Amino acid sequence: MSELLPEEAQERLISTCRTAVGDSLRSLTYFNRFDYIQVYLRSDLEQSADLNSFIGNEWHDFKMTQDAYRGSELGEYKYTIRVFENGYLVRITLEDIGVFVTTDGITMQDFNALSVATREVLESWAIAE
Template identity: 85%
Template sequence: MSNLLPEEAQQKLISTCRTAAGDSLRSLTYFNRFDYLQVYLRGDLEQEADLNSFIGNEWHDFKMTQDAYRGSELGDYQYTIRVFENGYLVRITVEDMGVFVTTDGITMQDFEALRTAVTAILDEWAVAE
């Protein structure tokens, strides 16, 4: 059990991501600026990723992207999709926390549903803190 994210919150994130991505969900990692927790890893995958490096990159990139595009005609930053040879990484963040979700191929509508659902959960927790 993690002090970073209570079991109930972990289960809510897993359920939300499984609903949006289905069997394409590969992994789910919650993070804030100080720590991270891999909440879900699909059974057919090996836990070999250097999550510490991923988190450092995703947090730094989120802050840079948010600052760089603030006030632009594009509107507010919403989320990032990274495309890789074997899948996708979706970073969804609010001010002080976020998740990155890895998936097999899913549609843009699935990515948007994932972003909408996860953002609602993160916003709810941000208000509660």
């Protein structure tokens, strides 16, 4: 069991992401500024990613993006999609916590559903802490 994220919260995040994107879910990693936990990794994938560098990049990029676009005509920042040869990485971040989810090919509607549902789980968790 992780002290960073209790098992109940991990299960809720997995369930939420699986509901939103189904079998396209590749992995799910929860993070804050100081630590992370890979909550889910699909069984056909290998644990070979350097998550530490992913987290550093995603946290730094979130803060830069949030600051750069604050007050723009684009509105409030919601989430980031990164497109790769073998899938997508979606970063959904609140002020102090976040997740990145990797998926196979999904639709823009699926990305939106994933973001909304995951943000609700993160917000409920942030309030409960």
